[in-house]
Amino acid sequence: MPALPSPRTPDPLAAPALNSGMLGEVRSVLADMGEYFDPAGGHRILRADLAGGPLLDLGTYPVSLATWVLGPPETVQASGVPHPAGVNGQVGAVLNSERGEQAVLHTTLFSDTPTTATVAGTEGTLHLPGPFYHPGDVLFTPTGGGTPRTYTEPRTAHEGLHFEAAEVARRIKNGQSETPLRPLADSIATMRVMDEIRHRCGISFPGE
Template identity: 45%
Template sequence: MTSTSELLLPPSRIAPPMNAPALRWGILGPGWIAARFAEALRHHTSQKITAVASRNAQRGSAFAADWGIPTAHGNYDDLVARSDVDVVYIATPHTLHFEHAALALEAGKHVVVEKPLALDADQARAVAELARSKGLFAMEAMWSAFLPKFDVIDQILTQGMLGEISTVLADHGEHFDTDHRIYDPALAGGPLLDLGTYVVYFAQKALGRPTAVTAVGQQANSQLNGQISAILTSPTGGHAVLNTTILADTPNLAALCGSSGMLSTEGVFYRPGNFTVSLRDGRSARFVDDVSGYPEGLAYEAAEAARRITSGDLESPCHTMDHTISTLDTLDELRRLLGIEFPS
């Protein structure tokens, strides 16, 4: 991290992932993000992966071979029943997150669930209530929330360095071919959950839960939303202007704009990366990130879960279940406004 002599940015308080106590992990769903997670655990943490489970036994066995995992199961029940699994990382399709989180919790396992934690806020509330009733840890794998970069941003906001935030700008767009699973309505496809979660999370980090939401959408085809542009209004009257799309690549930048200055990101805003703080009095400073991105960045969420579980905590203060539910409440409102329907 670098700062000018006139403006000093707070240092990150996040400890290195390798220092977190080692837990034994099971993985449900050997897809793309699970492979990145396994790589992060193997190369950037002291965590151990005991088993992986897939409905496709051949795919699960291949994943286990790729990442040095001792056991592959052809069903999820056998994995969550294992005595040598402390915590289950759930990376199955969005439509199964709620079911599989409940399965693991009922089996007495802590859970880290890929974002979105559930299809809607009611499902997320049910996961939170079940975890609390069982005395188990539950956390959404919103990896941005656990990165050193975002810890520094949190401190900047808490210290009021930017003054009162009136405007948040964020976009997350990526072009996908139509044979990608994000085009499958049966899997809750479209930009809202895969990409939109990030922009809403970022906006609410700065402005809190919105009091009003407006939005327009563009269809990808007759069955699927392809783009959403939204304005979230905060309790103080501030605006978050957000866009998310699967129809085109966009800059994927973000900015926090306040009465005293502005924070602007470089590169994809939700990933590790640099940002600049420019104050109205002429002072500025640049945060230079030393975290590389995928897969290293995913190590921080695993380390946070390991530390919290070892300490007996049921949630992470970096990203509480209330944070997850609040984001999903807003996503639910966007769905209502645009008539987007997901599978029951």
């Protein structure tokens, strides 16, 4: 895999738990996102001509979480399973950093999976109940059997996308082409990892 940029420190506005030191040294990220799609339903995620399969849709969430928390990986290992519709149906990936951190990621079209995420460090663990990409509760468990704490925020689902649209509008109004909440470098790191996963799994699309 080509050398990737050095990992950046997560923005303190977006990651107070990570920057506070409460987790100690972050060592692991576990994330999953799976949703069942009926092969007879004709959904665009099952169409090869529309770059279907879970990776470029559902899979962007666990991959972007891992690269945001740990930075770009040094190595990527992945395995995929085909879907009868002619697209990839399931992917499992392991990302390793040169510092020994590891992310274990999974995405599938075959089943409804828990869609949870865990960020684990030497001093504690953060657990994001499913679906982890929605705002909602975060559970912190200290290492060694301390008292767990739950951080609660209002839960929203896809209607929360209006916050993203509003941020785009603010940045455009201010003459900016990106936001510090999700810099372009983060998106590029995510896409490079997904390209490597595709390469490892032999996933290609018409016209490539």
